[in-house]
Amino acid sequence: MALPFLQDLYEATHEVVHLVVMDEGKALYIERLMSRPEVQVQSRVARRLPLHAAGSGKVLLAYSPPELVEQVIAAGLPKQASRTITDSNVLRRELAGIRTTGYGVSRDEMTDGASSVAAPVRGADGEVIAAISVVLPSGSRDLQALVPAVSLAAAGISRGMRPFMMP
Template sequence: MIEVAERTRPPSVAGKVMAILDAFADGGVRLTLSEICRRAGLPPATGHRLVGELTAGDFLERAPDGTYHVGTRLWRIGTRAGAVTGLRELALPHMEDLYEATHDNVQLAVLRDGSALYLERLRGTRSVPIVTHVGSALPLHATGVGKVLLAFAPEREREAVLAAGLPALTPRTITDPERLRRCLAEVRRDGYAVTRDEMTIGAASVAAPVRAADGTVVAALSLVARTRSADLRRLLPPLTTAARALSRDVAVHWRGDAAARRDSA
């Protein structure tokens, strides 16, 4: 009888909250309340109450269009995971050197749920204003880091992003899938991506891949400058140097983790 009671007992509050948070791990960056309830398997009234509490606590955030996305408090907790923390710690010295060499915005991003998730950024007082902040997720097709991450992503994931639509954020945003495919092929060929006024009018970016020991692209490093001063001859050499140096550190760090797992086995 006890076993039957355990099986039929309604999910706990903690279980319902975990179901709501897990809804955002299923490929959705922004979800409506009804989508959250459907994915979490919760009645609308229960979902509304719990989502409201999670939003009040900054675990979720409500966008102006009424959709919800992962909040800054939950993201800060998530960034304490070993893999993300290790990447940020490895990247910061190289990002600081890159900023000193250029005095432009320096950004680090990874691919998450069809968006570019920004893990770190350095911004000077004289740098061009940018819309990114640590923990923000921006479109892949309109950002320098996003184009790098998308270009080197598995083909299935890349095609899913193209099929989902490419909204115009400025008049310069690439919205044609075929044109973007050609652009991504150039990124793979050249080893870097460039955007001009595609995410924000007046801002241009150049981005390069950060690779693991096996060559897999695990992140993208970028510089963001004013469009009129974004000269590749000035920006590209220090950027690619920093990206290669960070890639070497990532390769060593990840090999060390693998060795530690083998030693403990």
């Protein structure tokens, strides 16, 4: 169901596009579209990565119950790249910002040289069930310019998910 929206987002940006869900306290990548070899990403379909270190993971974490956020923090916030958030208070502020704006931005947090814009995908009850992101080379463009496209794709997937959700 999500694939047409992801393909449209890919065609609009020609950047790496991800669909991510939470699984076992990690960000589980369930789809990845890419063609630019110059963007190095850690993601692979079926790979789990730390929630705190990627745009889509932070979006999932931002909308998680506070207990889960505290579990992730208590487990440690290992550095993945030069700008990974490793301070729990900074992470809490970042998550609050994501809840306020409805999207997340990261630069050099999972991989040096890669930045992302991510937005939540919601189920019928409004609960965040996934996140999508666009990953591009750091410094190559204004990340804010991608927010409308990523948010629109996430909203389209969210609308499409409603018929499949149980009442």
